[in-house]
Amino acid sequence: MSLxxxxxxxxxxxxxxxxxxxxxxxxxxxxxxxxxxAALSGAAWAKFAYGQAGDEPxxxxxxxxxxxxxxxLPVPPVLQPLTSRxxxxxxxxxxxxxxxxxxxxxxxxxxxxPLKYYTVDMRPSRHEFIPGVKTPVWTYxxxxxxxxxxxxxxxxxxxRFRNRLSVETSVHLHGGxxxxxxxxxxxxxxxxGKDRDYFYPNTVPMHNGHLDYSESxxxxxxxxxxxxxxxxxxFFGLSGLYLCTDRIEENLIAxxxxxxxxxxxxxxxxRFNADGTFYYDMLDHDGAIGDIFLVNGKVQxxxxxxxxxxxxxxxxxxxxxxxDLRFSDGREFLQVGNDSWLLPFAxxxxxxxxxxxxxxxxxxxxxxAPSVVYLNNWMAQSSGRKPDGTALTPTPxxxxxxxxxxxxxxxxxxxxxxxxxxxxxxxxxxxxTRVFDFGRSNGSWVINNQLYEPTRMDASPKxxxxxxxxFNNNSGGWWHPIHVHLESYQVxxxxxxxxxxxxxxxxxxxxLEGGTSAEIFMKFRTFKGPFAFHCHNVEHEDLRMMMNFxxxx
Amino acid sequence: MTLKNTGWKASIVLGGLLLAILSIGLAGNRPVATSxxxxxxxxxxxxxxxxxxxxxxxxxxxxxxxxxxQEFVKDKKLAVNFMYTVCKxxxxxxxxNIKRAREELAAKGITDIxxxxxxxxxxxxxxxxxxxxxxxxxxxNREGISPWVxxxxxxxxxxxxxxxxxxxxxxxxxxxxxxQHGGVLTFGNDQTNWWGATPALQPFGGIVSTLERLTxxxxxxxxxxSTMVPLGNLE
Numbered sequence: 043m044s045l046x047x048x049x050x051x052x053x054x055x056x057x058x059x060x061x062x063x064x065x066x067x068x069x070x071x072x073x074x075x076x077x078x079x080a081a082l083s084g085a086a087w088a089k090f091a092y093g094q095a096g097d098e099p100x101x102x103x104x105x106x107x108x109x110x111x112x113x114x115l116p117v118p119p120v121l122q123p124l125t126s127r128x129x130x131x132x133x134x135x136x137x138x139x140x141x142x143x144x145x146x147x148x149x150x151x152x153x154x155x156p157l158k159y160y161t162v163d164m165r166p167s168r169h170e171f172i173p174g175v176k177t178p179v180w181t182y183x184x185x186x187x188x189x190x191x192x193x194x195x196x197x198x199x200x201x202r203f204r205n206r207l208s209v210e211t212s213v214h215l216h217g218g219x220x221x222x223x224x225x226x227x228x229x230x231x232x233x234x235g236k237d238r239d240y241f242y243p244n245t246v247p248m249h250n251g252h253l254d255y256s257e258s259x260x261x262x263x264x265x266x267x268x269x270x271x272x273x274x275x276x277f278f279g280l281s282g283l284y285l286c287t288d289r290i291e292e293n294l295i296a297x298x299x300x301x302x303x304x305x306x307x308x309x310x311x312x313r314f315n316a317d318g319t320f321y322y323d324m325l326d327h328d329g330a331i332g333d334i335f336l337v338n339g340k341v342q343x344x345x346x347x348x349x350x351x352x353x354x355x356x357x358x359x360x361x362x363x364x365x366d367l368r369f370s371d372g373r374e375f376l377q378v379g380n381d382s383w384l385l386p387f388a389x390x391x392x393x394x395x396x397x398x399x400x401x402x403x404x405x406x407x408x409x410x411a412p413s414v415v416y417l418n419n420w421m422a423q424s425s426g427r428k429p430d431g432t433a434l435t436p437t438p439x440x441x442x443x444x445x446x447x448x449x450x451x452x453x454x455x456x457x458x459x460x461x462x463x464x465x466x467x468x469x470x471x472x473x474x475t476r477v478f479d480f481g482r483s484n485g486s487w488v489i490n491n492q493l494y495e496p497t498r499m500d501a502s503p504k505x506x507x508x509x510x511x512x513f514n515n516n517s518g519g520w521w522h523p524i525h526v527h528l529e530s531y532q533v534x535x536x537x538x539x540x541x542x543x544x545x546x547x548x549x550x551x552x553x554l555e556g557g558t559s560a561e562i563f564m565k566f567r568t569f570k571g572p573f574a575f576h577c578h579n580v581e582h583e584d585l586r587m588m589m590n591f592x593x594x595x
Numbered sequence: 596m597t598l599k600n601t602g603w604k605a606s607i608v609l610g611g612l613l614l615a616i617l618s619i620g621l622a623g624n625r626p627v628a629t630s631x632x633x634x635x636x637x638x639x640x641x642x643x644x645x646x647x648x649x650x651x652x653x654x655x656x657x658x659x660x661x662x663x664x665q666e667f668v669k670d671k672k673l674a675v676n677f678m679y680t681v682c683k684x685x686x687x688x689x690x691x692n693i694k695r696a697r698e699e700l701a702a703k704g705i706t707d708i709x710x711x712x713x714x715x716x717x718x719x720x721x722x723x724x725x726x727x728x729x730x731x732x733x734x735x736n737r738e739g740i741s742p743w744v745x746x747x748x749x750x751x752x753x754x755x756x757x758x759x760x761x762x763x764x765x766x767x768x769x770x771x772x773x774x775q776h777g778g779v780l781t782f783g784n785d786q787t788n789w790w791g792a793t794p795a796l797q798p799f800g801g802i803v804s805t806l807e808r809l810t811x812x813x814x815x816x817x818x819x820x821s822t823m824v825p826l827g828n829l830e
Contacts, residue, residue, distance in 0.1 A: 166639065177639070178639035178641075179639055180638075180639055208637075209638075209789075209808070209809070210808060269805075270791055270793060270805050270808075270809065271791065271809070274638055274640070278638060278639050278640070279639075315641040315642055317641055318641075319639065319640060319641020319642070320639055320640045320641065320642075321640065321641070321642045322638070322640035322642070323642070323644070323647070323761070324638075324640070324644050324783075324789070324790040324791055325644065325647075325760055325761030325781060325790055325791070325792060326761055327761055327779075327792060328765065425765065427765055482764075483775075483778070484685055484775060484776065484777060484778030484779075484794075484796070485762055485763075485764065485776070485777030485778055485779045485792075486778060486779055486794040486796075493794045493796065493797050495797060495798065495801065496801075519765070519766060584791075585779070585792065585793075585794070586794055586797075
């Protein structure tokens, strides 16, 4: 395995590819071309070793030559439930849990369906992100991304997460209505060598005495959330998708409104050393930024598609990187879901900014596409502080090879097609307003000038009430994507203006650019606390840009 | 990535080989014991964090010149903060918290984390002044508690070290403003290569639990790790 340990990084994108990527736009600068982008001599490397001119840390570029579009896009396998033997449950839920939460006791009442049982091992493994290069990783069940958990509203599951790593972990189901003990609270650790059962009720809250199916989650994900170390744990590989469905979504697929072809695209950026190991700076508290782009754990893969509509569940699984996604031929696509929730109707988009942890459920119609289409990232970003702005040239994240003739009887979804009803939270329902200022203090990250303290409750909303929360980012230079656990929220305004249409319904993560203020409405209807809310630049979260809320009766 | 890193890895492999040979010799037909590499578990990142630290010579509170890396970092457990003696802002609180955390850790039997406080006003903070600061704050080095050393030196070296340990602000105005200087305790274990930072101004109990969790050598030999149910769904 020759890894170019002369420190020369070659970006091997052929000129012809580059031209296609740019789409012949004359005003764009030349693509990287096939030439060497940055030839780092031994002397140039010195600046990454410090002790020389001694300025701010710069990140060493990945010294491994990368050829894009060599690997076929893999799809993470679906986690299979354990089978019961002789009518016996595969394990007794809660037996490995330190104190049984009341929700366990109500399982029988909640659902007519028997619990499904799963186990997931958190363990070290090796993964080929770059062809021929084996990278040591920390995984769920040995793979990156972890296995996809498929669930259905009304059918509770229990997952026994078994920690076979050397540090504490805590598993957060991001964008779901989970009981506190199964929500990945930062200090509800799974200690090394121990197990913990996570009970996912896959429930929806009540609205006027009925189950509110507007709250059914669709594209959620699970990832590590352990106090102090969520950044490295997630970077090393601890994340996976949690896709949930219900009758409304199933009907849309059965009636050929939404495409059956449903492919997850987990976007990540990583940085590597010459020996193929991850480069991760554990003392970079601005946020980890990689220079190698991965989709479903493979560097810039290729994917063959038919001339028809596809559904893509896009997750920004990066710790700190923002993406501005567009297709190379400028094609319009439809967004049908924002974060965990399907939107009321399909909305046309041409570009899409995705902050860390955000998800977008989109429909792409390849029926009239050229034979090659790239999914491009136009956002340049060199530090965790914030994006640098629109890139001069895009980075193709993956390549679609469009084959065959136009497929007949394709999915019917188009602009404006109704997807899922929405129940707005009304201003008249708001009982409490809380203001949270996200800032920096003496090298740490703070909310309302307070460091995160796991035993302190910073807000105690009453169960079955609605609140207005205002998130302010007063620091000009930093961007913070803010995520609230437990419930969806409805963004009312950003800097006093109505939010973009696709963000006007349900979200679990909203980005705060520097100097930005966001107003959200939220209803606390499912479980009692404690829960966390925090910046989802995971390194900011680790250095305490987090608070707790405790839903109380 | 660097020669040093390779050397470190080579020594571990060599150590593992020696251990393997030894265990074959001692245990006859039994399977070869796990190597040192798998017993002491490290994060999967391959870069050695301490390779990034500026290699500087500083002066301790006793006036002794010290090689920071050799003395406090190499193969050691470390907790560093940056402060200055006449600071009326966050330093008194940091010092009090670190003092209490160090005592609590000693009560838990953890006495091998070297605490280092480095002056960011080194032109005024002479070794004598640092020694006086320690005395005023009741900081002493004795048996049964982790050592605590105060360091001064030339500002350029200290700034280089500070930035190389991630304690800086990307805004140069904020970075130069001493009242807004970094209030974090940067800690690590050079053997496990696990590093991090935690606010020094949080209640000391948080510092204790973070240092206890993350500076100790971890292994993956889990005696209680056997499970009640065989795995049915692993790939």
